[in-house]
Amino acid sequence: MIAIDFSFRDWQWQYQISTTFFICVIVPTVYYIHAKYITKYPNNYNRLEEPIKLVVPIPQEAKPHWKGKRLHPPNLSIRIPNEPTKIQSYCPATGQLLGVFSVTSKEEMNQQIINGKRAQLQWKNSSFILRRKVLKTLSRYIIENQEDIARIACRDSGKTKLDASMGEIMVTLEKLNWIISHGERSLRPSQRPGPSNLLIGLMKNGEVRYEPLGVVAALVSWNYPFHNLLGPIIASIFTGNAIIVKCSEQVIWSSKWFVDLIRLVLKSLDIDEDLVQLCCCFPEDADYFTSHPGLSHITFIGSKPVAHKVVESAAKELTPCVVELGGKDSVIVLDDVKNFEALSSVILRGTFQSAGQNCIGIERVICLPKAYEKLVDIFTERLSDFRIGSDIDQLDEIDMGAMISDNRFQNFEELIEDAVSKGAKLIHGGKPYQHPNYPQGHYFEPTLLINVEPHMRIFQEEVFGPILTMIKATDIESAINLSNSTEYGLGNSVFGSNFTQLNNIANQLESGNVAINDFATFYVAQLPFGGIKKSGYGKFGGEEGLTGLCVAKSIVMDKPLLRWLGIATAIPPAIDYPIKDDKKAWRFVRSLNIAGYDNRVWEIIKAFEKLAKS
Numbered sequence: 333m334i335a336i337d338f339s340f341r342d343w344q345w346q347y348q349i350s351t352t353f354f355i356c357v358i359v360p361t362v363y364y365i366h367a368k369y370i371t372k373y374p375n376n377y378n379r380l381e382e383p384i385k386l387v388v389p390i391p392q393e394a395k396p397h398w399k400g401k402r403l404h405p406p407n408l409s410i411r412i413p414n415e416p417t418k419i420q421s422y423c424p425a426t427g428q429l430l431g432v433f434s435v436t437s438k439e440e441m442n443q444q445i446i447n448g449k450r451a452q453l454q455w456k457n458s459s460f461i462l463r464r465k466v467l468k469t470l471s472r473y474i475i476e477n478q479e480d481i482a483r484i485a486c487r488d489s490g491k492t493k494l495d496a497s498m499g500e501i502m503v504t505l506e507k508l509n510w511i512i513s514h515g516e517r518s519l520r521p522s523q524r525p526g527p528s529n530l531l532i533g534l535m536k537n538g539e540v541r542y543e544p545l546g547v548v549a550a551l552v553s554w555n556y557p558f559h560n561l562l563g564p565i566i567a568s569i570f571t572g573n574a575i576i577v578k579c580s581e582q583v584i585w586s587s588k589w590f591v592d593l594i595r596l597v598l599k600s601l602d603i604d605e606d607l608v609q610l611c612c613c614f615p616e617d618a619d620y621f622t623s624h625p626g627l628s629h630i631t632f633i634g635s636k637p638v639a640h641k642v643v644e645s646a647a648k649e650l651t652p653c654v655v656e657l658g659g660k661d662s663v664i665v666l667d668d669v670k671n672f673e674a675l676s677s678v679i680l681r682g683t684f685q686s687a688g689q690n691c692i693g694i695e696r697v698i699c700l701p702k703a704y705e706k707l708v709d710i711f712t713e714r715l716s717d718f719r720i721g722s723d724i725d726q727l728d729e730i731d732m733g734a735m736i737s738d739n740r741f742q743n744f745e746e747l748i749e750d751a752v753s754k755g756a757k758l759i760h761g762g763k764p765y766q767h768p769n770y771p772q773g774h775y776f777e778p779t780l781l782i783n784v785e786p787h788m789r790i791f792q793e794e795v796f797g798p799i800l801t802m803i804k805a806t807d808i809e810s811a812i813n814l815s816n817s818t819e820y821g822l823g824n825s826v827f828g829s830n831f832t833q834l835n836n837i838a839n840q841l842e843s844g845n846v847a848i849n850d851f852a853t854f855y856v857a858q859l860p861f862g863g864i865k866k867s868g869y870g871k872f873g874g875e876e877g878l879t880g881l882c883v884a885k886s887i888v889m890d891k892p893l894l895r896w897l898g899i900a901t902a903i904p905p906a907i908d909y910p911i912k913d914d915k916k917a918w919r920f921v922r923s924l925n926i927a928g929y930d931n932r933v934w935e936i937i938k939a940f941e942k943l944a945k946s
C-alpha cells in the first residue's frame with residue numbers, strides 16, 4: 333500500500349490527505365461546534381442579551397462586622413408582644429435584630445394581584461431575548477456579588493458562608509444558566525403525532541403550545557432564603573408569568589432585599605417591576621392569599637401539615653398546586669464501595685449542610701454489614717472535630733452553623749431519647765449547644781446515632797436537623813425494603829461499585845429522585861424535582877418545571893398540504909343534519925371505524941369500498 337501511495341505525484345498525495353482531513357476532521361468538528369454551541373444555545377452570543385450593570389445599595393445589617401443589637405429571651409422571637417401585624421427578623425446565629433416588618437394586609441394582597449395582572453399582560457408578549465437578558469443580568473450580578481448575597485442569606489438563616497455558597501448561590505446560578513441555555517427550547521410548541529386514525533391522520537396535525545398562566549404564587553420555606561425564593565421567580569419570569577412570593581415569616585429581612593434586587597433588575601430594563609412582588613404574613617393569615625381567585629397556580633415548598641392547609645384553601649378556587657415537602661431520604665451503602673473516606677465526606681455534607689435543614693438532606697444511612705462497621709468508625713472520629721458557630725463575619729473557622737429557631741430542639745431530644753430507649757446508641761451530640769460568644773444563637777450539637785431500627789420514631793419522622801442516623805441492613809433486598817418503608821419518597825442515593833446492581837436498586841426505590849454514587853446531583857442537574865408518597869406531588873425544575881407554569885394549549889389543524897390545496901375537512905353528507913337515513917349513517921361510521929383502526933388489510937379495503945358506496 334505504501335508503495336502505491338508513493339507512486340502518486342506530490343499534489344495528488346497532498347490533495348488526498350487534505351480531502352481526507354477535511355472530511356474526517358474539519359467537517360465533523362464544525363458540525364459538532366455548530367450543533368453544540370450555535371444551534372443548541374442560539375442566543376448565548378446575542379448582543380441584545382448582554383447583561384447590564386447594576387448598582388445595588390447594601391443594607392447596614394449586611395455589612396461585614398456589623399454590630400447590631402442582640403435580642404434576649406423572651407423577646408428573641410419573630411413575634412412582638414401586642415403587635416399582631418408586625419414580624420421581627422433576627423439573626424438566629426447571634427440573636428441580632430435585623431428589622432421589623434408589617435404583614436401584608438388583605439387589601440394589599442388584592443392590590444398586588446391587580447398590579448401583577450397588569451404587569452403580566454405586557455410581559456406575556458415579551459421576547460425570549462428580553463427574558464434571557466433579565467436572567468443574564470441577574471446571573472452576572474450574583475456572580476460578581478457572591479459575598480454580599482451569602483452574607484445576607486447567612487444573617488437571616490444562621491447558616492455558614494460555605495453552606496450559602498453551595499446551597500444558595502451555586503444552585504441558583506445553575507438554574508439561571510440552565511434556563512438561559514435550554515429554556516426557550518423547553519417552551520417551543522411541541523409537535524405531536526396527530527390522530528392515529530388512518531383517514532383523519534392524513535388530514536390533521538396536532539401541537540401543544542405553552543402559554544403563560546397569569547399571576548402565579550409561590551410559598552417558600554426559610555431554609556434556603558435566596559435559592560428557594562429565586563427558583564420560582566426565575567421560572568415564572570421566563571415563562572411569561574407574574575409572581576407573588578409569600579416568603580417565610582422567618583426570613584422576611586433577606587427575602588425583601590432579594591425581591592427588591594429582582595425588581596431593580598426589571599426596572600433597569602424598563603420592565604414593570606410588579607411582575608415580581610413579595611407578600612408576608614403569619615401562617616394563620618395565609619388562607620386569604622392561597623384561596624385568592626386571582627392566582628392561577630401555587631408552588632408550595634414546606635412541611636406536610638402546612639401543605640394540607642394550603643391545598644385545602646387553594647381548592648376553594650380550584651387553583652392547581654405543586655407541593656414539595658420533606659422526606660426521610662436514605663443513602664444505601666453497599667459493601668463494595670472502594671473509598672469509604674471519600675464517601676463519608678459526601679454523607680457528612682448531605683447530612684450537616686445548613687445544619688441538616690434540607691428537604692433533600694440525608695436522614696438515614698442504610699449500610700450493608702461491612703460498610704456499616706467502616707462508616708461508624710469514620711463518623712465517630714470525624715464528628716468529634718466538628719466546630720459549631722457563626723462565620724458570617726469570618727471571625728471563626730466553623731463547620732456547622734445555627735438553626736433557624738429553637739422550637740424543634742425538644743422534638744429532637746425526644747426522638748433521640750425514644751431511639752436510645754429502644755436500643756440505639758448515641759455516639760455524639762444529642763442536645764442543644766450554648767455557644768460562648770453567641771449565647772442567644774440557636775445551635776444544636778451535630779449528632780451521631782447508630783443501631784437505628786424501623787420501630788424507632790426517628791426512623792420514620794422527618795428530623796430536619798443535624799442528626800446522622802446509621803441503620804444496618806443484612807442484604808441488598810432488606811436495604812431496599814428499609815429505604816422504602818417510610819411514608820415519604822423524595823430523594824435517595826446508592827453507593828457501590830457494580831453499576832448494574834446500583835441501577836437495579838435505583839429502579840426499586842420508591843422515590844422521586846435517585847443519585848447513583850453521588851448525593852442530590854439530580855437537583856443540581858436541573859432535572860424535574862419533586863417527590864412521591866407524602867413528599868408531595870408535581871415537579872419544579874428542568875423542562876417540566878417550566879411547562880408546569882404554562883397552559884399546555886392543544887391546537888389541531890389541517891395538514892399544510894390540504895391548506896395549500898385549499899381543501900377543507902367537512903362533515904360527510906351521510907351524517908349531516910338532518911340525518912336522511914339512520915341505518916346508512918350508522919353503516920358509514922361503522923366502516924369509517926374499521927377503515928381507521930382495523931389492522932387487517934383486507935378489512936380496510938372492504939371498509940373503503942363501503943365508504944365509497946355511501
Ligand SMILES: *[C@@H]1O[C@H](CO)[C@@H](O)[C@H](O)[C@H]1NC(C)=O
Pocket residue numbers: 406407413
Ligand atoms: C420584651 O418582652 C417583654 C415580655 O413579653 C415585654 O414586656 C417587653 O416590652 C419586650 N421588650 C421589647 C424591647 O420589645
Ligand SMILES: *[C@@H]1O[C@H](CO)[C@@H](O)[C@H](O)[C@H]1NC(C)=O
Pocket residue numbers: 453454457
Ligand atoms: C400582544 O401580542 C398580540 C399578538 O402578537 C397583540 O395582539 C397584542 O396587542 C399584544 N399585547 C400587548 C399588551 O402588547
Ligand SMILES: *[C@@H]1O[C@H](CO)[C@@H](O)[C@H](O)[C@H]1NC(C)=O
Pocket residue numbers: 786809810813814817
Ligand atoms: C420489609 O419491611 C417490612 C417492615 O419494615 C417487614 O414487615 C417486611 O417483612 C420486610 N420484607 C422483606 C422482604 O424484608
Ligand SMILES: *[C@@H]1O[C@H](CO)[C@@H](O)[C@H](O)[C@H]1NC(C)=O
Pocket residue numbers: 830831832833
Ligand atoms: C454486577 O451485578 C449484577 C446484577 O446484580 C451481576 O449479575 C453481576 O455479576 C455483577 N458483576 C460483578 C462484576 O460482580
Ligand SMILES: *[C@@H]1O[C@H](CO)[C@@H](O)[C@H](O)[C@H]1NC(C)=O
Pocket residue numbers: 812813816817839840841842
Ligand atoms: C419498596 O419496598 C417495599 C417493601 O419491601 C416493596 O413492597 C416495594 O415493592 C418496593 N418498591 C418498589 C418500587 O420496588
